[in-house]
Amino acid sequence: MPRPYASGIVPANADTVWEIVRDFNGMPAWHPGIASSELESGASAATVGAVRLLTLPDGGTVRERLVSLDDADRRMIYDILDSPFAVRSYRSTVRVAPVTATGEAFVEWWCHYDAEAADEAQLDKTFTRAIYATGITGLTDHLAG
Template sequence: MATASASIEISAPPEQVWQLIGGFGSLPDWLPYIPQSELSEGGRVRRLTNPNGDTIVERLIAFDQAARSYTYAIVRAPFPVTNYLSTIRVSETGGGRSRVEWSGEFTPSGVTEQFVTQLFQRIYTDGVNALAARYAAKH
């Protein structure tokens, strides 16, 4: 099982950051890589489209409003992995600041562990950096 993670501190209260990113269908609001998200099955499945037109289908596994986190699994995607499970979490760091963490674990499929670890490390890092930029622009 391979893992990757990224985190960033944002100068805003966690409640405000969670309001922006906490919805399972909210990725297009802050992640440039995902311009489209459609929810189905009562909001528990999201069908994402990336800029290349590839489809990614993910299922919500756990959602905790009080802890400001959710965990999801990939059902179908153009990524060379299986058993993908990821969590996004917003926590308070004090002084009206937040820490956003995005982490995942997965099994490589037909590629090296190093390849998929670097792939998801880049996705998570680009994602939290885009969130910080988007949040600063919108708030």
């Protein structure tokens, strides 16, 4: 099973970065690849089981369910329910950790998914670069104001 991965240093403390990342409905504020987000069924952004509908800049949509929100470990896990990606299953994790030497935040983002072998290289590139690395850079830009 493929495991695309990206990481980066965000020049803010881990608690500040986590407060932004943990908002399951807040991605449009910091991820340039997300035009809008709407929680379904009036759920709270901090409620495990909440489903969000993300709209992409091209009008495509992605539905995701929050599987786990762990404030102590600064870790969020979510599944894709529906998307334009050719995956049969997809579970992603975002984790924020302190860089103790500098006071910055180390952000990791990865997933496990199942897809046709012929699609894996393109999916790995899309998830790693267009979603995760772009999102981590977006966090830095957002915090820079």
